Amino acid sequence: MTNSVIKTENLTKVFKVGFRGKSVAALKGLNLEVTEGEIFGFLGPNGAGKTTTIKILMGLIYPTTGKAWILNKEAADVEVKNRIGFLPEQPYFYDYLTSREFLRFYGQLFGLEGDELRTRMNNLLTLVGLEDAADLQLRKFSKGMLQRIGIAQALINQPDLIVLDEPMSGLDPIGRKEIRDIILRLKEDGKTVFFSTHIIPDVEMICDRVGMLMKGELVNVGRLNEIMDAKVKYVEIVARNVSKEMLAHMEAIGSSLYETCDHVSINVRDEDRVDSILQLIKDGKGSVVSVIPQRETLEEHFIKKIGGTS
Amino acid sequence: MKVLTIARNTFREAIRDKILYNLLFFALLMIAASLLLATLTVGEQSKIIIDIGLASINVFGALIAIFLGIGLIIKEIEKKTIYNILAKPVPRYQFLIGKYIGLLITILVNIVIMGAGLYIILILNELRWGHSIFDVNFDIWKAIYLIFIELMVITAIALMFSTFSSSSTLSAIFTIAAYIIGHLTEELKLIGDKVQDSLLKGPITFFYYFLPNLDNFNIKGRVVHRLDVPSSYIALVTVYGLFYVAVILLLSGVIFQRRDFK
Ligand SMILES: Nc1ncnc2c1ncn2[C@@H]1O[C@H](COP(=O)(O)OP(=O)(O)OP(=O)(O)O)[C@@H](O)[C@H]1O
Ligand SMILES: [Mg+2]
Numbered sequence: 419m420t421n422s423v424i425k426t427e428n429l430t431k432v433f434k435v436g437f438r439g440k441s442v443a444a445l446k447g448l449n450l451e452v453t454e455g456e457i458f459g460f461l462g463p464n465g466a467g468k469t470t471t472i473k474i475l476m477g478l479i480y481p482t483t484g485k486a487w488i489l490n491k492e493a494a495d496v497e498v499k500n501r502i503g504f505l506p507e508q509p510y511f512y513d514y515l516t517s518r519e520f521l522r523f524y525g526q527l528f529g530l531e532g533d534e535l536r537t538r539m540n541n542l543l544t545l546v547g548l549e550d551a552a553d554l555q556l557r558k559f560s561k562g563m564l565q566r567i568g569i570a571q572a573l574i575n576q577p578d579l580i581v582l583d584e585p586m587s588g589l590d591p592i593g594r595k596e597i598r599d600i601i602l603r604l605k606e607d608g609k610t611v612f613f614s615t616h617i618i619p620d621v622e623m624i625c626d627r628v629g630m631l632m633k634g635e636l637v638n639v640g641r642l643n644e645i646m647d648a649k650v651k652y653v654e655i656v657a658r659n660v661s662k663e664m665l666a667h668m669e670a671i672g673s674s675l676y677e678t679c680d681h682v683s684i685n686v687r688d689e690d691r692v693d694s695i696l697q698l699i700k701d702g703k704g705s706v707v708s709v710i711p712q713r714e715t716l717e718e719h720f721i722k723k724i725g726g727t728s
Numbered sequence: 729m730k731v732l733t734i735a736r737n738t739f740r741e742a743i744r745d746k747i748l749y750n751l752l753f754f755a756l757l758m759i760a761a762s763l764l765l766a767t768l769t770v771g772e773q774s775k776i777i778i779d780i781g782l783a784s785i786n787v788f789g790a791l792i793a794i795f796l797g798i799g800l801i802i803k804e805i806e807k808k809t810i811y812n813i814l815a816k817p818v819p820r821y822q823f824l825i826g827k828y829i830g831l832l833i834t835i836l837v838n839i840v841i842m843g844a845g846l847y848i849i850l851i852l853n854e855l856r857w858g859h860s861i862f863d864v865n866f867d868i869w870k871a872i873y874l875i876f877i878e879l880m881v882i883t884a885i886a887l888m889f890s891t892f893s894s895s896s897t898l899s900a901i902f903t904i905a906a907y908i909i910g911h912l913t914e915e916l917k918l919i920g921d922k923v924q925d926s927l928l929k930g931p932i933t934f935f936y937y938f939l940p941n942l943d944n945f946n947i948k949g950r951v952v953h954r955l956d957v958p959s960s961y962i963a964l965v966t967v968y969g970l971f972y973v974a975v976i977l978l979l980s981g982v983i984f985q986r987r988d989f990k
Pocket of ligand 1: 433434435442443444462463464465466467468469470471616990
C-alpha cells in the first residue's frame, strides 16, 4: 500500500446526456494500481474512458460510485495536488499569456515566487526548447509548442507523480521522441509517470507497464511481455537469387512466400524448419539477406482485443 | 495569495479584452454628449450633466459587470482552461473568490475612469460660465461609490448564475432581469399590495424580499439637487450590499464545490 501512487477501486462514472437524461457509462468498475517509480501507459481507443479516469484522479469530476486515491490521499484532496504535475488532454490554456507569464502564473498557484520561481521557469523553458518563445503569446503557438509549454507547466512544482493526458498527440516524430526522453528522465529521477495515449509505439518504447482500457473496462494490465504473446509467431527470411524449383520445394515444407522485385521473403511458422530452409537457399547458390523472428506486436494485440470485445 | 494570483490574472484577461474598451468608450461618449445636451436646455446645466453622467456610469458599469461577470466562469469551462487550474492546489472557493475580486478591480478602474470623465466635463462646464472649478459638486463621488457597491452585488449575481448554468445567454437574461427588477422593487411592492390574486401575490412578494433593493444605492436625485447625503446612510447601505454579496458568494461556492467539470 505504501508505494501505491495511484489506486482506484470499482470506479464508475455515469454521464447524463441530452434533455431526456440518457445515461452513458464512461467507466464501469475500474480497478487500477500504479506503483512508485514506474512509467504506466494507459492505452485505449477513442471514447474508452481515459480522460474520464484522469479527470476523476485530478478531482475535476466526482465518480458515480467507487473511490480513487493519489499518493494515499483521496483524489479530491487539494493538498495532494502540490505533489502532482498534470497536463490536460488538449492544451487548453489562457492564450493571452506569454510563456513566461504562463509559467509564472502556475508557479504562483503552487506558492512559488522570486528567484526560485525564475530559476525553475528558465530551466523548464530550456528543457522543452522554448527559450526563443519565452515572450510570445500562447495564441501564436503551434500545436507542438503548446504541448511543450504544457509539459513545462506540469513540472513547475517538481512533482512526484506526473499525469499526462495524451502528451504526444499532435506532435511530429521528433517532438514525440523529445517527450519520450523527458518521461524517461523523470523516471530516472525516481518519479512516477502515468500517461494516456493511443499511439502504441510510444508505449512499447518507454512503458514499464500498460493498462488497456476498452469501453470503460480494464481489459488487460501488466508488463508488456506479460500481456503479449512473447512466443515467436514466425521467422521471416529474406533471400535473393532463389530458383523457382527451390521455392516450390520450400512451399511444400510449409512456409509462405512473398516475392518482390528481386527479393523473396519466406515466412516459416515452425522454428525447427528454419535451419533446413537456410541450407536449401545456400545449396541453390542463393544469398540470405536477413532472418528476423516475428513476435506479436502491441498493435496486433490491441486490434485483436478490440475485435474481441465489440 | 492564490486568490490574488487568480484575481490578477482575471484583471489581466479583462484588460486584454476588446469588449471592455468598447463599453468604456461608449460610456465616455455619453458623458461628453451630456455637455452638448446641457447647452440646449435652460436652467442649471450641471444638474443635467450629473443626471446623465451618473446614469451612464450606472448602466455601463452594470453592462461590464454582467457581460464580464457571466463569462467569468462559463468561459473558463467552455475553453476548458478551468481543468488545469483546479488540478493545482487551489480550493474551488478560492478560485471563485479570486475571479470575483479580479472583476471587481476591473470594474473599479473603469468607473473611476468614467467618474473622472464626468468630473472633467463638470469642470469645463463651470469654466464656461466663468465660475470657480471648486463649484463642481463633489458629492458625485459619493454617488459613484454607491454605484460601485451596487455593481458588487450585480457581479455576485452574475457569478452565481455562471456557476451552475452553462448557457451565457440564459445567465445574461436572468442577471439583467435581476438588475431591472432590483431597481423596481418599490413598484413591485405596490403592485403586490394591490393584486388580489393570491397566485400572483406569492411570487411578487417573494421577489420583493429575495431580490436586493438596488434603488437603495441610488442617491443620484439627492446629489443632483445638492441635498445632503448623511454618512450614516452610506454606511448602512454599504453593510446591506456587503451582506447580500456574502450570502450570494456563499451560495455560489456551495454550488461550485459540487459541480462536475466535463
Ligand atoms: N461530459 C460528458 N458528457 C457525456 N458523456 C461524456 C462526457 N465526457 C465523456 N463522455 C463519454 O464518456 C466516454 C469516455 O470518454 P473519454 O473522454 O473519457 O474517452 P477517452 O478515452 O479519453 O477518448 P479519447 O481518446 O478520444 O480522448 C465517451 O463515450 C464519451 O462520450
Ligand atoms: Mg481523452
